[in-house]
Amino acid sequence: ARAWPGPTPLSLPAEKHLVLLRDGRTLIGFLRSIDQFANLVLHQTVERIHVGKKYGDIPRGIFVVRGENVVLLGEIDLEKESDTPLQQVSIEEILEEQRVELQAKQESEKLKVQALKERGLSVPRADTLDEY
Amino acid sequence: QSLEDCPLDEDEDAFQALGEEDEDIDQFNDDTFGAGAVDDDWQEAHERLAELEDKGVPSRDADGPVGNDGDVLGDPEDALAERLTRLVIDSDLEDPAIMQAVHTSGHTQPGALNSSIWDSSAVLRRIRGPLLAQEMPSVSVLDYALPQQPPQAREEERDPSERALPRRSSSPVIGSPPVRAVPIGTPPKQAAIPNFNQQVSARFPWLRGVQDASREVTVPLPSSQILCPKPVHIRATMQQRYPAPYGERMSPNQLCNVPNSSLLGHPFPHSVSPVLTHLQRAQLLGGAQVKPLPMLFQPLHRQDLQDLGLHGSSRSFSPSNPTLADSRHSIPTQAGRMSPSQFARVSGLVGSPLPSVNPKLLQGRVGQMMPPAGGFRAFFGAPPAPPPSQLPHPPGPGSHLQNLRWVPSLSHPLPRSQRPPLTLPGFPRPQMFRPDTTHLHPQHRRLLHQRQQQNRNQHRSLNGSGGDRGGHRSSHQEQIRKDPYANLMLQREKDWVSKIQMMQLQSTDPYLDDYYYQNYFQKLEKLAAAEEVHGDGPKKERTKLITPQVAKLEHTYKPVQFEGSLGKLTVSSVNNPRKMIDAVVTSRSEDDETKEKQVRDKRRQTLVTIEKTYSLLLDVEDYERRYLLSLEGERPALMGERKQKICDMYDNLRGKAPGQDRLSDDHFMQIMCIRKGKRLVARILPFLAPEQAADMLMATARNLPFLIKKDAQDEVLPCLLRPFSHVLYHLPLGTVTSLVQQLTNLPQSAAAPTNPHLTAVLQNKFGLSLLYLVLSRGEELQSSDTNTELIQDNQWTELMLMATRELLRIPQGALAKPVSIPSNLISLFSRYVDQQKLNLLETKL
Numbered sequence: 022a023r024a025w026p027g028p029t030p031l032s033l034p035a036e037k038h039l040v041l042l043r044d045g046r047t048l049i050g051f052l053r054s055i056d057q058f059a060n061l062v063l064h065q066t067v068e069r070i071h072v073g074k075k076y077g078d079i080p081r082g083i084f085v086v087r088g089e090n091v092v093l094l095g096e097i098d099l100e101k102e103s104d105t106p107l108q109q110v111s112i113e114e115i116l117e118e119q120r121v122e123l124q125a126k127q128e129s130e131k132l133k134v135q136a137l138k139e140r141g142l143s144v145p146r147a148d149t150l151d152e153y
Numbered sequence: 154q155s156l157e158d159c160p161l162d163e164d165e166d167a168f169q170a171l172g173e174e175d176e177d178i179d180q181f182n183d184d185t186f187g188a189g190a191v192d193d194d195w196q197e198a199h200e201r202l203a204e205l206e207d208k209g210v211p212s213r214d215a216d217g218p219v220g221n222d223g224d225v226l227g228d229p230e231d232a233l234a235e236r237l238t239r240l241v242i243d244s245d246l247e248d249p250a251i252m253q254a255v256h257t258s259g260h261t262q263p264g265a266l267n268s269s270i271w272d273s274s275a276v277l278r279r280i281r282g283p284l285l286a287q288e289m290p291s292v293s294v295l296d297y298a299l300p301q302q303p304p305q306a307r308e309e310e311r312d313p314s315e316r317a318l319p320r321r322s323s324s325p326v327i328g329s330p331p332v333r334a335v336p337i338g339t340p341p342k343q344a345a346i347p348n349f350n351q352q353v354s355a356r357f358p359w360l361r362g363v364q365d366a367s368r369e370v371t372v373p374l375p376s377s378q379i380l381c382p383k384p385v386h387i388r389a390t391m392q393q394r395y396p397a398p399y400g401e402r403m404s405p406n407q408l409c410n411v412p413n414s415s416l417l418g419h420p421f422p423h424s425v426s427p428v429l430t431h432l433q434r435a436q437l438l439g440g441a442q443v444k445p446l447p448m449l450f451q452p453l454h455r456q457d458l459q460d461l462g463l464h465g466s467s468r469s470f471s472p473s474n475p476t477l478a479d480s481r482h483s484i485p486t487q488a489g490r491m492s493p494s495q496f497a498r499v500s501g502l503v504g505s506p507l508p509s510v511n512p513k514l515l516q517g518r519v520g521q522m523m524p525p526a527g528g529f530r531a532f533f534g535a536p537p538a539p540p541p542s543q544l545p546h547p548p549g550p551g552s553h554l555q556n557l558r559w560v561p562s563l564s565h566p567l568p569r570s571q572r573p574p575l576t577l578p579g580f581p582r583p584q585m586f587r588p589d590t591t592h593l594h595p596q597h598r599r600l601l602h603q604r605q606q607q608n609r610n611q612h613r614s615l616n617g618s619g620g621d622r623g624g625h626r627s628s629h630q631e632q633i634r635k636d637p638y639a640n641l642m643l644q645r646e647k648d649w650v651s652k653i654q655m656m657q658l659q660s661t662d663p664y665l666d667d668y669y670y671q672n673y674f675q676k677l678e679k680l681a682a683a684e685e686v687h688g689d690g691p692k693k694e695r696t697k698l699i700t701p702q703v704a705k706l707e708h709t710y711k712p713v714q715f716e717g718s719l720g721k722l723t724v725s726s727v728n729n730p731r732k733m734i735d736a737v738v739t740s741r742s743e744d745d746e747t748k749e750k751q752v753r754d755k756r757r758q759t760l761v762t763i764e765k766t767y768s769l770l771l772d773v774e775d776y777e778r779r780y781l782l783s784l785e786g787e788r789p790a791l792m793g794e795r796k797q798k799i800c801d802m803y804d805n806l807r808g809k810a811p812g813q814d815r816l817s818d819d820h821f822m823q824i825m826c827i828r829k830g831k832r833l834v835a836r837i838l839p840f841l842a843p844e845q846a847a848d849m850l851m852a853t854a855r856n857l858p859f860l861i862k863k864d865a866q867d868e869v870l871p872c873l874l875r876p877f878s879h880v881l882y883h884l885p886l887g888t889v890t891s892l893v894q895q896l897t898n899l900p901q902s903a904a905a906p907t908n909p910h911l912t913a914v915l916q917n918k919f920g921l922s923l924l925y926l927v928l929s930r931g932e933e934l935q936s937s938d939t940n941t942e943l944i945q946d947n948q949w950t951e952l953m954l955m956a957t958r959e960l961l962r963i964p965q966g967a968l969a970k971p972v973s974i975p976s977n978l979i980s981l982f983s984r985y986v987d988q989q990k991l992n993l994l995e996t997k998l
Contacts, residue, residue: 053641057653064638 037097038063043090047071049097050084058088070115072122075108077115664778759823763830766805769798770836799840806834806849818852825853825860828867838876846880847888853877854895857920858913870919874972878926886934890949892927896920897956911959915968922971928956929975936977950985957985960994968997 038052040061050066063084070077110118137144660666776795783791808820824830838846853860853873864870881889898910914920931949982994 051636051638053638054646055642055650057650062641 037099037102038094039097040086040094041092042086043092048081048084048086049078050081052094056088059091059094060088061086061091061094070119071107072115072118074106075110075115075118077110077112079112755823759820759827759830762805762820763824763827763833766802766837767829767833769802769805770833770840773798773802773840774836802837803841803845806837818856821849821852822856822859825856826863828869831864831867831869832872835872835876838873838880843880843883847884850877850880850884850892851888851895854892854923857896857917857923858910861913861917861920864919870917871922871972874919874922874926877923881926881930884930886931886949889927889931889934890952893924893931893949893952893956896924896927897952897959908959912963915960915963918969918971921969922973925971925973925975925978928953928981929977932977932981936980953981953985957982957990957994960997961986961990963997 036051037049040048040050040063042048047069048063048066049069050063052061053064054062061084063086066081066084067078068081070079134144658667664671773795776791780788780791806821806824808817825834834849838849841849860870884892896911896914898908914924931953935949979991979995983991986994
C-alpha cells in the first residue's frame with residue numbers, strides 16, 4: 022500500500038478500518054497503531070462473518086494482529102457503510118449459517134475426492150494455512 | 154505472617170528465603186520510611202560497605218540491595234539476607250509483588266501507604282501472578298497511577314527513594330553500582346527537589362550540558378503509588394540494547410522516551426497528570442535503556458526548572474542531524490502550555506535549526522490520557538488546556554509529570570518549514586497544524602484535508618464566538634469525547650513508519666522493481682490525458698506519490714582475496730559476503746550418454762534456446778519505452794540494437810548455422826513442439842520482416858500434421874492464428890499459393906489414395922482455420938488484383954479445384970470446427986464449382 026493507513030490525527034474523527042486476515046476472518050475496528058510490519062492494533066473490534074447475503078458481528082474488543090497474517094487493510098467510508106445490500110443478523114444465526122455452509126462445503130469436497138479416487142486420481146492436500 | 158498464607162506456588166524457595174529475612178526487609182523498610190532513613194547517596198554507602206568488606210567482615214556484601222546503614226552491618230541475618238539476595242536476581246527481588254509481600258508481612262508503620270494498600274494478601278495475590286509471569290519491571294504494569302493519590306508527607310522517605318536507582322532488567326555488569334530500587338509501595342515524593350537537583354547534577358553531570366546525540370535517553374523508574382490493583386499492560390518494557398534499525402539510533406520509542414519538553418512546563422491539573430505521566434513513562438520505558446536516575450516524581454516548579462538549567466533541547470530526529478544544537482534551548486512552544494519561566498528562553502528556539510515540537514503532540518499526549526483499558530476510572534474531567542495563569546500549581550498528589558523533565562527532549566521531527574509559529578501563552582494554537590503529509594498518497598492527502606476542513610467548519614459553527622482558545626478547547630474536548638484514543642500513535646511514530654515504507658520503495662530501476670505499479674499509473678495517466686483532451690475541462694490533480702529515487706550505483710563487489718593464502722577470509726558479513734563455494738562447470742563427455750540422455754539434452758538445448766530468445770524478445774518489446782525515455786542522440790543506436798536483436802531471434806528460431814543452408818526445419822520444429830516455443834513464435838512474428846515471417850509460416854504449414862500431433866495435449870496452436878493472419882495480409886499470391894500447397898499437400902501423386910496431410914489439417918481446428926485464412930487471402934488477392942500473372946493464376950485455379958474436390962469428398966463429421974470462417978470463402982468456391990456442389994459445401998462449412 023502506498024498510502025499511509027495509520028490512525029488519524031486528532032482533528033479528525035476516528036475512522037473504521039476493515040482488515041482481512043489470511044485465515045479468512047474479517048475484522049472491523051478503529052486502527053490505533055500500525056508499524057512497518059503491518060502489525061495492527063484494533064480497538065473496539067468486531068469480527069464480521071459473512072454468509073451469503075447475511076452477516077453477523079461479534080464484538081471482540083482489542084485486537085493485536087501480527088503483520089504477516091494481514092491480507093489487506095482498508096478504511097471504511099462511514100457514509101457508504103450503511104449503504105449495503107447485505108442484511109445484518111444476530112450472532113447465533115450467522116454462526117449457524119456458517120456452520121451449515123461449512124458442512125455443505127465439506128460434503129461436496131468429500132464427494133469430489135471420492136470421485137477422483139475412483140478414477141485413480143488424487144488431489145494433494147492443500148496447505149491448511151492458505152486455505153483461502 | 155501473610156506470606157505463609159499466600160497460596161503461591163512459584164518461587165517458593167525464594168519466598169521462604171525472604172520469609173526468613175523478614176526482619177532484614179523490615180529493616181530496609183525502616184531505613185526507607187522510618188527513623189533509619191539517612192540522607193545518603195549510594196556511592197558513599199558503597200564505599201563504606203566496601204571498606205567494611207575489606208576489613209574482613211565476612212558476611213557483608215557491598216552491593217546488597219538491602220539497607221546500608223551501619224547498624225545493620227554485622228548482623229548475621231543481614232549477611233544471610235545479602236547472600237540470599239544475591240542468589241535471587243535483582244529484578245526478582247525488586248519484583249513488586251515480592252517486595253510488597255515482604256512489606257506487608259511485618260510492616261505496621263502508621264501512615265505507610267503501602268501497608269494500607271497491600272495489607273491484604275488478596276491484593277497481593279492478584280497482582281503477583283501477572284507480574285511474575287511477565288517479569289516486567291514493576292513500573293510499567295503497576296504504575297498505572299490513578300489520579301487521587303493520598304497525600305504523602307513523608308519527608309524522611311524522600312531522599313532514599315529519590316536516591317533509589319531504577320531496577321535493571323538486564324543483568325548487571327560486574328562492578329556496576331548497586332541497584333537499589335525503591336519498593337513499589339513507596340509513596341511518591343512530594344517535597345521540593347532542591348537536594349534532588351544536587352544529586353542530579355552531582356551524579357549525572359553529563360545530563361547538564363550538551364548531550365551527545367548518541368546517548369540513549371534514560372528513563373527513571375519511578376515508584377508510584379499503585380492504587381489500582383488491576384495490572385495493565387501498557388507496553389512491554391523491553392530494553393533496547395541493540396542499535397535502532399535503519400542506522401538510526403533513536404527509534405520512535407526512544408523519542409517518546411524523551412520527555413516531551415512541552416510537558417516540562419505543564420501545570421497540568423491533578424486530574425490529568427498522573428495518567429499522562431504514567432503512560433508516558435510506559436512509553437519511555439518502552440525503548441530506553443534504563444540508567445540509574447533518581448526518583449523524579451515531583452511536581453514541577455518553575456524554580457526547579459531554572460535551577461536545573463536544563464529544560465530540554467531540540468534535537469533533530471533525522472540521522473542527518475544528530476548533533477544537539479544547544480541544550481540550552483528552551484522548550485519548544487507548546488501553545489498555551491508553557492510556563493512563563495520557560496518562555497523567556499523561547500527566543501532561542503527561533504534561531505534553532507532544529508524542528509520544534511509539534512503542538513499536536515501535546516494534544517496527542519492529552520489525548521492519550523484516557524486509559525486504554527476499560528478498567529480504569531475516567532479522570533478526564535477538566536479541560537486539558539489550562540491557562541498559564543494556573544501556574545504555579547500547588548504541589549498536589551497528582552502531579553507526577555516531572556520525572557522526565559530534566560532529560561533532554563527530542564522534539565518532533567518536523568521540517569523547518571512546518572514548524573508552527575511561536576505563540577504567546579494564553580493563545581493556544583488553533584488546530585491548523587498540518588502534519589507532514591508528503592508521504593501520503595495524494596488522494597489520501599486530499600481526503601484527509603477535506604475532512605479536516607469539514608471538521609474545522611463543524612467546530613467553528615459549534616463553538617461560535619468562543620474565541621480561539623475556547624473553540625480550540627471545546628473542539629478538543631469534543632474530540633476527546635468523540636474518540637479519546639484517536640492519537641495513540643504520535644505523529645512522529647507515524648512518520649517513522651512512513652519513512653520505513655518509503656525507504657522500501659527506493660529503487661534504482663522502478664520499471665524493474667515495480668513493473669505493475671508503473672504500468673498501472675501510466676495507463677491511468679493516459680486515460681486522464683485522453684479524457685482531458687476530450688472534455689477540455691480543468692486539469693485535474695494528477696500528482697503521483699513521489700517515491701524516493703536512488704541513483705543507480707554500479708557495485709561489483711569482489712570479496713577480498715589474498716594471493717597464495719590457504720583458505721578464505723573468515724570475516725564476512727551481510728555487506729561483504731565471501732564466496733563459499735567455488736563452483737566449476739564441467740561439460741559432460743558424449744561417449745557415455747545413452748540415447749535417452751541425448752534426447753533429453755537436445756530438449757534441454759531447445760529449452761535454453763527458447764529462454765534466450767525470450768529475453769531477446771522482452772528486450773525488443775521494451776525498446777519502445779526506452780525509445781521514448783531516451784535522448785535524441787541515443788535513438789539510432791537503440792534502433793540498431795533492436796534490429797540486431799530481432800535478427801538474433803530469428804536465427805535462434807530457425808537454427809543458426811552461419812555457413813549452412815537452412816534446409817532443415819528441425820530446429821524450428823523442436824521449438825514448436827514446446828508450448829512455450831509456440832507462444833514465443835506468436836510473439837516474435839510481428840517483429841519479423843515479411844520474408845522471414847513467411848518463411849516461418851511455410852515451415853509451419855509444411856509440418857503441420859506433425860505439429861498437430863504434438864499439440865494434441867496443449868492446444869496452443871490457435872494462438873498462432875492471429876499473428877499468422879497478420880502475416881498473410883502482406884503476402885503476395887505466389888506465396889499464398891505455395892502455402893496452400895503446403896497445407897493441403899496437393900497436388901498429390903495419383904498413387905496416393907488418401908491425403909493424410911490434408912485430412913489431418915482439416916480435422917484440426919487450427920489447421921482448418923489456417924486453411925480458411927489462406928484461402929480467404931487468396932480469394933481476396935484474386936478478386937482485388939486483376940493483374941496477376943497467368944501462371945500463378947493457373948496454379949491457383951488448379952489448386953482450388955483440387956481443394957474443393959477434397960473438401961467435397963470429406964464427410965462433414967470429419968471437419969473440425971474452425972475458429973472463424975471467412976466470409977469470402979463461398980465466393981471463392983463459387984468460381985470453381987457449380988451451384989449444387991456449392992450448396993453442399995455451404996452446408997459443410
